[in-house]
Amino acid sequence: MADHPVIWMRPEHGARGPRPAHSRADVARAGIEIADAEGLDAVSMRRIASSLGAGTTSLYRYVSKKDDVLELMVDEVMGSLTGTRLSGPWRTDLATIARAQRGLALRHPWLAALSSGRTNHGPNSLRWLELSLSAFDGLDLSTDDMLANLGTLSAFVLGHVLGELGDRAAAHRSGLTHAQWMEQQGEYGPTIVGSGLYPRFTRVIVEAETPHAEDRQDRLFEAGLARVLDGLAAHLP
Amino acid sequence: MADHPVIWMRPEHGARGPRPAHSRADVARAGIEIADAEGLDAVSMRRIASSLGAGTTSLYRYVSKKDDVLELMVDEVMGSLTGTRLSGPWRTDLATIARAQRGLALRHPWLAALSSGRTNHGPNSLRWLELSLSAFDGLDLSTDDMLANLGTLSAFVLGHVLGELGDRAAAHRSGLTHAQWMEQQGEYGPTIVGSGLYPRFTRVIVEAETPHAEDRQDRLFEAGLARVLDGLAAHLP
């Protein structure tokens, strides 16, 4: 009989043999540390193992495939959202949730890419989902409506954060500082503008050249968030 | 003097030597074919090369890193959005844009994952961006407002599609049919429900068990789209 493919259904370790030298949480934390410092691509089984002082293939006592490690990392990091408190009014609560999620994703730039393609069901993720659903507590909505509302908000947050991280990630991928990378990209600008093929985009480039303020992304996020919340409000009783 | 790091700034080939046996478009199309059929992970330089009947490292005459191939793939596939026509009213136009983008992403399940982390500036992507911006033509908006509106919509579409593809991708990753995978995941359900820790999520699971209709995702997308568009409307003059 094979083990269950979902890691959360497998006991952390058996009762019989020697006590394991590490824990799943250790593995997760090692992975997180590497990913935070050097990006998701730097996370390899060998790297994690050596950072733990373990043999490479010993990791497979804690995890049955690398994918499990990533799932552990996501759930571990979701744990840091505990402590988020909701206040009551659905609108401010949903804003709190969205901002917390964005903040976490910016603090761990690999998180969004991972949680996009993955249905994560670790305990911390479930707790967060439960908290998110509780934002609708007083409203007497159908589950379909709750899912539509929460799903729309989450989709926006995920999509926005991915876009926000895109440039940063590309710069990091190429091994350049953000400034260097921006400059290289910038050389492409005049070509686009000069081609005359994209008048509207050209206008956006030209007018947006100056206001490269540091809080630009913050303002864009808040602008989008306000719109999404207004959209949800329009469909509530 | 090194070549420009942005592929669109490098000429497709020099004027001097022998005529290249293939083109960038050939490379892109080969990659797309593989990715469509077997997923993004199956796309490797060797695979593309052998599919083209070329030596592996010959590809590096067309492209300076694998990342460039992916960028070519994205832009090539964006070309199939040509032919999208807008009607005039901003709301229906934005809906058209959103649906076209979702349709494309579902037709090429690897697209969303690629375009998330990447600022794509190929000619087809630029044309699409230009068309999207034209949806605001009559409205006399500031560029900031245009970006906020279009950005919010795009973020929602991207986020939604990624979620939508998540399960499918996970099933594919594990090499199971969707049905087999659902069953395995399903075994985890009772554990969650039985724990009693997640009452709201439990309610969602239980009530959503039956309505696993085929068009569920379509309806969820339309519900979200309507909300987002209402949200945009609330901020227009």
Place this chain on the structure above:
DNA sequence: TCGAACTGGGTACGGTGTGCGCAATAGCTT
């Protein structure tokens, strides 16, 4: 006490992206 369950970890295999060097080709200059 002894067998079964369990852990640690080394070895090995088939894959990956890509830097380097060399032969063949074709346009530009003289």
Place this chain on the structure above:
DNA sequence: AAGCTATTGCGCACACCGTACCCAGTTCGA
């Protein structure tokens, strides 16, 4: 017409990846 030089195709090699398999050592339950 000749030759220089930019350019292409491509095999080899390297470092790294995930992980299947195997064996030795440890510990608990019977």
